[in-house]
Amino acid sequence: MESLDIDHLKTWIGETETVEDQITVSLIDRFRATFYDKLWPTGDAAPLGLHWCLAPPAAPGNALGPDGHPRRGGSLPPVPLPSRMWAGGELTFHEPLRAGDRVTRSSRIANVILKQGKSGPLVFVTIDHQCSVDGTLAVSERQDIVYKQAIAKPSAAQNESPEPSADADALTVNAVDLFRYSALTFNGHRIHYDREYAQAEEGYPGLVVHGPFQGTLLMNRAAELCGGVPARFSFRGVAPLFDQTPFWLRASTTADGGEVWCEGVDGNPTMKAEFSPR
Numbered sequence: 001m002e003s004l005d006i007d008h009l010k011t012w013i014g015e016t017e018t019v020e021d022q023i024t025v026s027l028i029d030r031f032r033a034t035f036y037d038k039l040w041p042t043g044d045a046a047p048l049g050l051h052w053c054l055a056p057p058a059a060p061g062n063a064l065g066p067d068g069h070p071r072r073g074g075s076l077p078p079v080p081l082p083s084r085m086w087a088g089g090e091l092t093f094h095e096p097l098r099a100g101d102r103v104t105r106s107s108r109i110a111n112v113i114l115k116q117g118k119s120g121p122l123v124f125v126t127i128d129h130q131c132s133v134d135g136t137l138a139v140s141e142r143q144d145i146v147y148k149q150a151i152a153k154p155s156a157a158q159n160e161s162p163e164p165s166a167d168a169d170a171l172t173v174n175a176v177d178l179f180r181y182s183a184l185t186f187n188g189h190r191i192h193y194d195r196e197y198a199q200a201e202e203g204y205p206g207l208v209v210h211g212p213f214q215g216t217l218l219m220n221r222a223a224e225l226c227g228g229v230p231a232r233f234s235f236r237g238v239a240p241l242f243d244q245t246p247f248w249l250r251a252s253t254t255a256d257g258g259e260v261w262c263e264g265v266d267g268n269p270t271m272k273a274e275f276s277p278r
Contacts, residue, residue: 003080004121006114012077012125017107021055025099027184034180035216040223045096048223049216051131051139054103056186067202068188077112079123081147083202084189086211087124088236088271089143091219093229094136101133110142120149144236150202170246171217173209178243181213206242214241214271218260221249222275225258232257235273239264 023046031050039047059070069084111126124146131139178192190197191208198204215235222230248263257276261269
């Protein structure tokens with residue numbers, strides 16, 4: 001892609017940003033209402049995954065691109081590829097977050113890498129975050145964002161809704177779940193709530209389940225297996241997961257931790273994660 005100047009994009013490495021937000025009781029209540037019985041009981045601490053709802057970018061409507069994301073540029077490098085997704089990351093939990101905490105998130109662009117995928121060029125942007133309360137580090141995180149070409153438009157058959165599963169352990173995510181999570185994170189990306197756009201413009205067979213939504217499910221499943229908040233949790237997206245499609249939370253444990261993953265109807269993972277206990 002001639003307009004993809006990776007050397008120019010790499011000049012964003014080292015760029016920093018600091019934002020603040022406060023954890024409110026109402027935010028915790030809305031988060032719990034979205035995930036209800038899928039959350040590990042954290043007592044008086046905030047639920048695992050709630051930190052992803054703090055201080056989201058709040059670009060005005062006239063600063064959004066056609067996909068609902070803020071236009072390219074700003075604190076992130078202006079990668080000239082149409083599709084932007086959360087590819088994965090790694091979390092280390094130091095101290096619990098609680099209602100009333102004023103959280104400061106300090107972010108730094110750590111790397112910008114160009115790779116070649118089956119569908120064309122891929123640009124990975126790695127961001128390091130540190131979430132602190134009154135100067136005490138609570139959560140450190142590596143976030144990986146991938147930019148890529150739009151996928152091919154699907155056929156009409158690919159847009160048909162899947163048959164529901166009779167398996168009692170199967171999970172499904174519906175449009176309301178995705179709308180609620182988009183609202184919690186102030187995520188305007190239309191692939192998560194605008195079915196016509198997701199299918200006609202970005203070529204998906206349905207609404208796309210957010211990467212952090214799957215990550216939250218897996219993180220809380222890891223806490224259940226650990227009997228508490230894991231010390232470390234890393235995850236990566238493998239394939240898209242769509243609304244109304246049955247999937248399963250699978251796990252494999254060892255003395256040193258284990259793996260958890262979302263498994264689709266085809267038996268393949270959509271997101272994989274590794275965790276270590278305290």
